[in-house]
Structure formats: structure tokens, C-alpha cells
Amino acid sequence: MLRTHTCGELRIGNVGEKVTLSGWVQRVRNKGGLVWVDLRDRYGVTQLIFEEGSSEQALLEKAASLGREFVIQAEGEVIERTSKNNKIPTGDIEVKTTSLDVLNAAKVPPFVIEDETDGGEDLRMKYRYLDLRRRVVREKLQLRHRMMQETRKFMDGLDFMEVETPVLIKSTPEGARDFLVPSRINEGEFYALPQSPQTFKQLLMVSGFDRYFQIVKCFRDEDLRADRQPEFTQIDCEMSFVEQEDILTTFEGLVKHLFSTVKKVELGEVERMTFADAMKYYGNDKPDLRFDMKFVELNDVAQNKGFKIFDEAELVVGIAAPGAASYTRKQVDALTEWVKRPQIGAKGLVYVKCNEDGSFKSSVDKFYSQEDLKAWADKMNAQPGDLILVLSGDQSATRKQLSELRLKMGSDLGLRDKNVFKPLWVLDFPLLEWDEESARFHAMHHPFTSPKQEDIPLLEEDPGAVRANAYDLVINGVEIGGGSIRIHDRDTQKTMFKHLGFTDEEAQAQFGFLMEAFEYGAPPHGGIAFGFDRLCAIFGGSDSIRDYIAFPKNNSGRDVMIDSPSAIADEQLKELSIQLALKK
């Protein structure tokens, strides 16, 4: 090795040793005949020292002339520092350098390589390899590494087998849009990249593999949003001979293990809530439980008092924001503006301040007496000092709006601490959801999810009411995983495809292999998949999955560092028997 120690390794116990270090020049200081060089690598920073008189003049000058980010190799003796730096683990020592080699010079980087940088997002994406050199960025990927290792350790310990499923698979019309790969050998035909290894993991259960997992890249050719990437990573898992409870217990175990080993956080009990309750109390299938502010329906106490807007509303529903009665008029007006923005779309906002003296002040005092408002407050269990916020309108839209307002209030009131983790299982999702555009039901989870046994009779008469054996794991309002107990017999799977609008021929062409597999002894099975990028982001306390991906793509699906995608040679197109048919 071009070093005897890393830059994070030397301690007071090493004093007197001759060492060789290699790394990057973080900083050079030159003062009164002394030159200090902070030498950095992945493991830490060590100070090199060069001293007039005791170091040769040429060496001293060489040290003084080093630029930031030069790669050097230095030999010398470990000595105790006179002025110690207790902010870094190597701060008790420095290396009195006797020999210095520049292994590679460096141009001035386009942005400062420190924890705080002056580089904008675009520049840092183009020079991602320099951004990754920053400690705060590298540590995110170290967290990811640690999570991968601990995931595998846990799964292996439970006899889950890691099996690699194919990347070149078959395109299916169900779900999101596939990325396609033209086949050269099979002219005119295409592979697709997997959106998930769903059918393969189910086939592994048919194979009797019993317990499968994989940390695997998946692909979706969707229009990109801030938190989406065309390629993303899942922890994908499947088990045989299980019921829902077994899956919940097993994967609570995984998440607890990760929190305990990687974050040193004991997660405690994972709450459970039905989808119906999540919608009713939080207007949202992934409620953030770090704070309360449950929805309370107020129709019975707020209607028929002459306030037309409420009287005509399908739903009147409110939250009590703790301690926010002290909000100024201006603050409350700003909230009203906020809910009226097109992204939220509420018509208006009614508030009731629960004053400390037991009185109430509301925006609808004209229509409601103090007793009326007290009835609201009682119903909501609002305390003196709370601010009641009420929306009204259609059931579904109003709940959605109030959910947004609740999250905003949580943030504004500092109730969404990144160091607090509230996991939740959301259970009993609907099997199907109606899609207006295609005028048919879609699978809410996917077409392989089993309906609840007791709801099967509803499939014909009221498909939208059928509940699935499906579950999501939510942490702090973010869905980090979801899964289901699968269908494992051909007839049920066929019925399911029928309800999804497949003809028998279509079902056979797309998923015939799976339905056939179910006829050769398929065990009851179920599984789950975790969004690994998102899980890492949650662990790191970040909103952006992009920070946790070594080489992410931008919002146009481009890798601006390598400039991809790119035009290709005509010869390549010809070999693949395709040609361009540009729209513009």
C-alpha cells in the first residue's frame, strides 16, 4: 500500500512511529516558518507539519506550494501536538514530515469541497465525483452501505435466500410504463426492465424456496418528480406458508434491527391502523404519527346553525393545533391563503381560538355562540390555547386538504422531529380502485394481491368495497414498504384479471406462465418490498432520495456527469432493426 496508516487512524499511542500517509490536501497553512497541511481521506484528517530549520527548505517550499485537492504521499514521524484539536480523533498528534510526493496534482475544484459548499445543485451533479468527496455526502452512502449489510445479515439469519432475478424480462401493460430493450438476436422483439421482481419471486415460492429476498434495482419510465428516479432500489422479500401476521412480525423485526444497529434507536411497538381509519382520522393512507391532531368530524355540532357553507357541505371536519391559539391575525390569514392555493384547493378556512380563559374567538362568531363553539371544542377535546382549524366540502377532497393542513401545522409547530421515528402498519387496503380515465378498476396494490376471504362475495356486486390482504409500512408519514398476501390458485387469479378488464386471452398472454405455475402445487405465500432509497433517506433525516444514490439522474432522467442518454450510431440502430421516428 502507498500508506502505512489511513488519515483517520493515528493516535497519541502512535507517537514516535515512522508512518506513510496518502490522501488529499484539505488545507495548507503557512505561518512564521511553519507549514501545516491537513491531509484527508475517507477515514479522517491528519495534520502534517513542516518546520523551517528542521525540515529541508525544498521540502518546506514544496509543502507550501501544494494546492487544495492535490493527492500526496507523505512520510514522517508521529509527534504529539503542542496545541491539541479535540474536535477530531487524530487531534492529539501530527506527522512531522520528512518526505513528500505529489501523486497527482489537482485543478481548482469548481466548488468548495467542505461540509458547507458553494456549489449549486447543477454543478454538483455534473461533478458528482467531487460532491461525493465531501464528508456529509459520503456519509450518506456509508449509511446506505451499512443498511445493506445489516439487511442481508438479518434476512440471512432468518433463512431467507438471496436470489438474483433477471433484469431482461417481458413487458406487461399493467402498472407503470416499462423501459424497453430491443433484442438484436430476436429481431423485432423487446425485453423490458423489471418494475419489480414480483412474478419471479412468486415463482420462487412455487419452487419451494420458502423464503426469498433481494436488494434489487427496479425501473419505471415515468415522468419524474423530485423524489422519483427512473432506476431505484428495493428490498424485495417473499415467504411461503404465512398469513399476514407472520409478514408483519417478520418485517417489523427487520426494521427494528436496522434502527437498532444502524441508528442505535430502539423503535418500540409498531402501531397498526386500517386504511379506513387512516383516511378517516388523517385523510391520508400514510399518516405521520409523530404528532396527534386527529381529524374530528363536526357535522352534528356545526351544521344547522345558519352558516350556509357548512350546512351545504357533505363534511365538516377539523383539527386542534396545540398551543396555536396565540397565532396572530396575520398568521391565521396566511393559513387561509395557504389552504386556498391551487395545490391544496380549499375554498376557505374556519378557525376557533380556544383562549386560555375558556372563551372562544372564531372566524364564524356571527353564526355560532360561545356555547356552540364550546361544543366543538369538547367534541375535539381541544384544550385552552389550541387553535381549531375547520374545513368543509366533499368528503374526499376535504379530507385530503385537511391532511395537507395538518402536516403543515405539524411542521410549523415543530412537531415533526427528524430524530423521532413513528412506524405504522396501515392494513386492509381496498383491493381495487376505480380509474375514471380508463373507466375500469385497477389493482390498488397489484393484480396478484389476494382479497380478504370474507369480502370475496362482494367481488361481483361491489368490487370497490372488497378489502385486500395488503399492508404498508409507514414511518413519519412516508410509505417505506408495502406488500400483500398473494393469490395462489389459478381460478382466483383468473377472476382477478377479469375484474381488471383483461380478456382471457390477454391474461393468458401476459401471465399465463404464472397461472400455469399455480396449477403445479403453489403454496400460500406473501411478501413485501421496501423502497430502499427512501428508507435510507428516512434514516438519514432527509427528504431527498437523490442524496442517497451515488450517481442519481436529474428530473429529466439525465445523468449530466456522463451525459446520458445520448445519440447512438446508425449502425447500432440497424443492428437492432429499429429506426428513429421523431415527433418533433
Place this chain on the structure above:
Amino acid sequence: MLRTHTCGELRIGNVGEKVTLSGWVQRVRNKGGLVWVDLRDRYGVTQLIFEEGSSEQALLEKAASLGREFVIQAEGEVIERTSKNNKIPTGDIEVKTTSLDVLNAAKVPPFVIEDETDGGEDLRMKYRYLDLRRRVVREKLQLRHRMMQETRKFMDGLDFMEVETPVLIKSTPEGARDFLVPSRINEGEFYALPQSPQTFKQLLMVSGFDRYFQIVKCFRDEDLRADRQPEFTQIDCEMSFVEQEDILTTFEGLVKHLFSTVKKVELGEVERMTFADAMKYYGNDKPDLRFDMKFVELNDVAQNKGFKIFDEAELVVGIAAPGAASYTRKQVDALTEWVKRPQIGAKGLVYVKCNEDGSFKSSVDKFYSQEDLKAWADKMNAQPGDLILVLSGDQSATRKQLSELRLKMGSDLGLRDKNVFKPLWVLDFPLLEWDEESARFHAMHHPFTSPKQEDIPLLEEDPGAVRANAYDLVINGVEIGGGSIRIHDRDTQKTMFKHLGFTDEEAQAQFGFLMEAFEYGAPPHGGIAFGFDRLCAIFGGSDSIRDYIAFPKNNSGRDVMIDSPSAIADEQLKELSIQLALKK
């Protein structure tokens, strides 16, 4: 769980316990009022017993009517067997079954699901999920799982960081043919699937990640051979601040760890040999060292004795096959025919039998005296009983032919034991190799491999003679890994591209990002990649990598189970702004 124990778990100590098992019906025997069912899962086989009189009649009939591969759940009591089966770990007990549920019936499988099957390759590929149910097949994937876990454990232990590099990258003309992925959002542009994460792992070194690894899918759109798959898996690794010796030591360590933990084999020392010596002594850059039979050049002793074929040959070279002097005339003739096959292409074969009495019998007795032949034998250190086999002709072709013959003799003489492992580093590969077709030099390893410092002056005058800092790890004649110390400065990389026939513009367009990265402080670095599928096959003692892949593709790149690749909808093509341009 739908079981209290697996089918591989119960022992004599469990006698008396009430248990529930789930699994597949392996076999049903029905004799004299008794029914036995062998119940199988991934973990083993347990015998269920049903007895006339003590079991209810309906239960007995249900058990007797079970078909092979039915999925059942059985409850009962563990009892000691009267007639024990010491071939299986559960052979001391059986489960006296009191309740039986058929969880899923099964059609008669298309082939027998036992260690020995009657299913042909095509049928087993189509029903791969049933083939995977066979113990011998599943164990191959369990071996693969184990190797993945142990690889990660070892690498993590040495501070290697697992980093996922992108799958959607940029097409480059160097190397094999890329699979391409049309971009919908970036119309007319394409991603490519990676042939390896080479440039990304080098960028991670520029980022100061210091030690990287990944077990990663790679892709090559090549015409397929038996031992090639369009998608394959690599253990991909890179280290900074290293010299070749550091890489060799580190990854010998990995391979030894895998042999020790997964196969319980202590590998011993890994031999080392230069490329030049490998070619000289074995005619092959991946010699099988399980047996000796080194090449010995015989020009000086075999030429100028009037045998025109030898006299006119550039090279006369032989091997001594131990103990094969007893070969019959017929056997020797068969060898001659074998080397003359078009695949080998030798013109003929000369043999010398070293008789036990010290005399010699050869196919060229007309030209050579006993003394002449003794001189051959002495030079070759051939012993009485050996069979000397000699080929002649052009240097390169003759060595290649003799290499094939050597391997065949090794196999025929039983010297290639699958349970013996002989690892070897082949070192000092040439940097470049001449390609007749394109009339230019190609990089033997890849364009990022550094030349040996002392050979750099040769780059201009004799590029073919320049040796690279490149190495392959060979086990039993199979290349399982290869790598190099990389170029880490822009100028050398630019020179390299020039020698490979790139214009400056081409080099810049394809690899500008890498050359630019080298200007911002790139450390010396190097790495290696192992063919993981092949490594598993070597461990499993198999010649076929396909056996070690859960869902392999056939020789036409098809997955016959899911019927992929396949035609896609016009709408999908339109979205991607491409159209078919079929040649046929």
C-alpha cells in the same frame, strides 16, 4: 405460520410433541392398512403416517388419494419410527397425522421432481420453477446465496463500501456490443446497460471512497455460447493507494475465505506465472495446474534429422503424458484423429512411447534412432511408461493445439479432479493486442489499464510488446477474475486512447468525464472483477454457469418460461419515438 416446524427439523427429541407441518407431497405409499406420505420442503423430508383403525377412515382415504406435488398442511404427533431411516436427518421419527388439509392440488408435473429427472433441458427451462424444486438444483442456488453473503462479509470486514452504480448508462463503442434502452423523455436518445461499472468505480476512487465493491449485474449483447449469458453477475472491486501486490494479496484473501467458509477447503498458496510463461509452458493464458504436462520445446533435438515436417516447422513442442505408454495403437490413432479435427486443426501427431524397459517406440522411428528419442525423453524428463506427444508448426497455432491436447490428456487420464482446486495468478499481460479485422490495436484488458512503467518507452516503437499491470485469477483452467492497476492521469489516458485509434474528439465525447475527473486529484488505484456465475460453477464442480442462475436464458437469449423477449404494442414504440425496421 402455517407450520410449527419445517420438514427438516424434527428429531427424536421432539417425540410426543404436537406439530403442524406444511409442504409438498414427495411420495405416497399405501400398504396393508397403512399410508405413508413423504412431505418435502426446502429444509428436508418428514414422513407422515396414517394407520387404519387409529386414524379415521376418511383421513386415511384422503391421505391415500394425495397426488405428487400436492401442497398440504398436516397436524399430528411426533412418534419414534419402528423402522428408522438413517439416510435422512429426520429418519428417526414420523408424524402420526390427525388432520390433513390440501392447501393446493397439483397437476402431474411434466417431469419427475427428484434428484434424477426424466425432463430434457428444454422442458426444464420452460418449467424452470419446477426444476428449481429439485434438491440438486436448489442446492446450487443455496451455494450461490452462501457465496454472496460470505463475499460481502469479507469485503465489509476490510472496509470496502458496497455502492450501487447505475444500470442506465451511456453507450460506448469500445468493448463488446451494448444493450440499448430508448429514452422516452429524451427523444431520439438511448441509455446503454453496463458491460461493467468500470468508469463509475474509478470515479468512486476519484471521490476518495478508497475501497469499493459491488455484486452487480452486467450485460453484453453478444452472440451466445453455452457458457455465456446476456446478463451475468460480477463481484466488482476497486481500491486506492495500491500497487499490484496489494490487490493480489487482498483478493487471494477473498478467494481463500470463500473456499474456507463455503467449501471447507483450505486453498493454500496461490501460484503466480507470467503471461509469457503461461503461453510458453501451457499454450494458454489460463492453464489448468491440477496436472503437470508442461510443454517442452524440442526444436534442437528433433530438427535436422531428416524428418521434413519437423525440419520446416517454426516450433516442435511436446508433452509427456504420465503412464500413457500403454495406450493401444487404436487409442493413439484416435488421438491423432482428435488433433486433426477442424476445431483443433493440427496436421498430425507424433508420439513416442517410453517403454518400461528403457526402449522407445515412436511414430517416427524411420527418422530417429533410440538415442535420438532418448534425447527427447531426457529433455522432457519423461519417465518409463510415459507417452510423449509432439506437435509442430507455427508458434502460436501449435501452442494452442498442444494446449487443447494437454487438457484432453488431463481429462482422459483422470487428472482433472473436480474436488482439487489449483488457483493461479497470471501476471504481466500484454497491454495491447493487434486486431486484424479493424487493423488496429485493441486493449487486451480495457483502455483504462496502465502500462508497466518500464515498458512505457516501447509504446511508440513496439506497442505490442508493452506489458500491462494486469492480472487474471485462474482456477483449474478457468479464468474467474481479472483486473489491473489503472491509469490515473489525464495525459497517459489520452495517449492510451490515441494508441487505440481514438481521435481526440472521440476520446473526449466518450470518456471526457473520466479524463476531466483525473485532473481534480485522482489517486493511484486498481481493481478486479470476478465472474460470479463462473465462480459459483467452479465451487459447485460444474461446467455450466446456467445451473447457477435462477432464471437463465437459452442460447438465443430467450427466457422460454416467460416467453421473452416479445413483440410489443405499437403504442409503446410510438411513445419511444422509434419504429421497427426489420431486415427479414
